[in-house]
Amino acid sequence: MSQSTLSAEVLEAFGISAPATHLAGGRSLCFIAGDVVLKPSDEEVESQWVAQLISDLRKLQPVSSEYQVARPIPVASDENAFVYRGWTAWSWLPGEEGQSNHWADILRVSQAFHRDLARLDVPKPSFIGRRLNRWQEADLVTWDEKALAQVPSVSDEMLAYFEAPLRELWQMKKPLPEGIISQLIHGDISGNILFDDQTRSLPGVIDMTFYWRPASYAEAIVVADGLAWHGQGRGLIELYGTDEVRIQLLVRALYWRCITFAIDTDLDWARAHISEAGYHGAARILRDII
Structure with missing residues (x-):
């Protein structure tokens, strides 16, 4: 699948019913659908590993944490799979880059x-x-x-x-x-x-x-x-x-x-x-x- 296109099959695989639109940034390759960001995977083994790592990190984070990370969203049919046909899905986080004053x-x-x-x-x-x-x-x-x-x-x-x-x-x-x-x-x-x-x-x-x-x-x-x-x-x-x-x-x-x-x-x-x-x-x- 081309990384510049996102099919209905991918949205369905992640259990997403909202329409997807291009998201600014992310090399102009990412999409947002409702409160989910879909990103193309450069390397599926690595993307799967990173998603599992972040899942483990979220479980470790204390309530008083100084930061948050997006939640990796698994494939609807398999809670342990985070990549489908070259795509990953993550919960959307609000905000903007802060190098100017942070x-x-x-x-x-x-x-x-x-x-x-x-x-x-x-x-x-x-x-x-x-x-x-x-x-x-x-x-x-x-x-x-x-x-x-x-x-x-x-x-x-x-x-x-x-x-x-x-x-x-x-x-x-x-x-x-x-x-x-x-x-x-x-x-x-x-x-x-x-x-x-x-x-x-x-x-x-x-x-x-x-x-x-x-x-x-x-x-x-x-x-x-x-x-x-x-x-x-x-x-x-x-x-x-x-x-x-x-x-x-x-x-x-x-x-x-x-x-x-x-x-x-x-x-x-x-x-x-x-x-x-x-x-x-x-x-x-x-x-x-x-």
Whole structure:
């Protein structure tokens, strides 16, 4: 089935009777039907695993939780199946992205979310090492688990553009202390926490993209995004923390975001938006702190 179309059969499979319409965002591939969001699955085994994980997480969450997650909706005929013909269904959460004025809240929610993930104590899922998109490839390069020369479709043009910050960040990079534990993390949480300032409902964590890295690396990515895309400065780094481990995780987060531009690049998009990315300035701010 094409990911841009949604059939009546899929709606029926999830027990949905409301009409479906396109939902803004989500790569323009998602639909909303009543209070249910339907999303195409890039990889069915992973989507099934993630839905089951979030079901377990919802059972674990205390009443006093600092966030909420959408409820994965099973197929009507099988309460243990969460994918049907390439589609998943989730309860709708209200709110909008909050990077403009919620930085402290984003960091707080991320910390609470990752504490709860740690409590689940799940082993590293096999799909994390198997999926090889631009973000995963860049992650492996950043963490010295793969050489950039081994990655296909690397753009020399983008490498040249980011040469200065990449070189500077590489010079700042030091080994992490022994004993730093990796776990499941949401690797793109910055723009995937929804805030509803009118109802003041709990922030909603959405669109899980999991990696296996130290928990604080998720917040380092938040800070990297704030520095590069939202005009944030030293204050956000200080809010996150300036101890040796956090600074080194931030070095890696900035390096990762830079290197993703050079892998499997949509050059037309990159050329149109590259001037908006403040990674050169972000590297200088971090160097000054170090």
